[in-house]
Amino acid sequence: MMMINLLFALTCLLFNLTHCFSPKKLNISAVATGDSDWSSAGATWYGDPNGYGSDGGACGYGKAVAQAPFSDMVSAGGASLFKSGKGCGACYQIKCTSKSACSKNPVTVVITDECPGCVTESVHFDLSGTAFGAMAISGQDSQLRSAGVLQILYRKVECNYFGKTVTFKVEEGSNANYFAALVEYEDGDGEIGRVELKQVLDSDTWLSMSHLWGAVWKLDVSSPLRAPLSLRVTSLDSGETVVASDVIPAGWQPGAMYKSNVNFKV
DSSP, X not given: OHHHHHHXXXXXXXXXXXXXXXXXXXXXXXXXXXXXXXXXXXEEEESOTTSOSOSSOTTSOGGGGGXXXXXXXXXXEOHHHHGGGXXXXXXXXXXXXXXXXXXXXXXXXXXXXXXXXOOSSSSEEEEEHHHXXXXXXXXXXXXXXXTOSEEEEEEEEOBOOTTOOOEEEEOTTOBTTEEEEEEEOOOBTXXXXXXXXXXXXXXXXXXXXXXXXXXXXXXXXXXXXXXXXXXXXXXXXXXXXXXXXXXXXXXXXXTOEEEOSOOOOO
């Protein structure tokens, strides 16, 4: 019997150890994976050193970028990030490791503007001064901002706008035959692939809106729109859809902000 056991053990060693015992499963989340899921990009910054970039921005969020949940942690994107406006609202983790002032810790930023001149690298973040400095070791943000074009690592992550739901700001100039709205605070992908509108008493017909600019979508109709209006938003990457039923009330006004009670899952 001893000889049989010895032969079995030798067989396991020579052929396939995994068939001879069941190892305890590793806690993958506790294992360092290095930078295998990160990609390289270029980074610069603009605006005030401790500011939020620009007052306007090609996405249309305006000065909301200086307030929570954006809180100045924003970036203009080169063409591959901005995606002609459909990249607005996407969230990315970024970090730098190439300079002594780099903390090597990731920070999260949102695409809120376009950088049309950022064409040197295939992926480029033109960050707010605040976001750029956030990649630095505490107290060394000024040194990092003097680095010029910085090579960084980035990865796309899910957005999570705590306490916010999908919100629609009706654009100035909207009327009964022309409706345009800025869409913001989309959890998950952050990017919008499609927006549709449905009028009151019309339970079946969704009208496709056209992408106008940035995060703004519009619809032209020949007959006056009948409110309340429902809006259906589909994310660009996952294709997930949410419906904001009757979110635009009767008597809606251009310039007004209307909050839904829905958001994408994260």
